Amino acid sequence: MPKYYINKKSDSDIESIIHREGCKSLKADSKELLGYFSNYYDAVEIAKIRGYMPASDCEHCSSEYYYRKAANKK
Numbered sequence: 001m002p003k004y005y006i007n008k009k010s011d012s013d014i015e016s017i018i019h020r021e022g023c024k025s026l027k028a029d030s031k032e033l034l035g036y037f038s039n040y041y042d043a044v045e046i047a048k049i050r051g052y053m054p055a056s057d058c059e060h061c062s063s064e065y066y067y068r069k070a071a072n073k074k
Contacts (some may be wrong), residue, residue, distance in 0.1 A: 001034040004043040006052055008032060015054040018043050023061035 003021040008030045018040060019026040034050075037043045040057040047055035 001011050001038050004033045004034045004040070006043075006047050006055065007033050013057050016047065016052040017058050018047055018055060018062075019058045020061045024059055025058055025060045037054070 003020050005026055007017045007019065007022065007027045011051065017025070019031075020040075034043050034046050037046070040062050044055055044057060047053075
């Protein structure tokens with residue numbers, strides 16, 4: 001299973017972004033390990049539980065990119 005990280009949002013960011021390990025958009029200075037998941041859906045749910053709202057998947061490394069809007073409306 002892939003390893004997923006979240007970039008913690010800064011004051012200028014609208015949302016926290018979830019990345020798969022190896023994504024070039026993952027910021028090394030503000031990342032936090034979410035864990036190993038079989039898909040982005042599970043990683044987004046864990047991020048929500050940990051208080052990272054809104055949180056979404058990365059448009060560069062996620063094949064489920066457009067899932068984010070639906071996930072954040074729940």
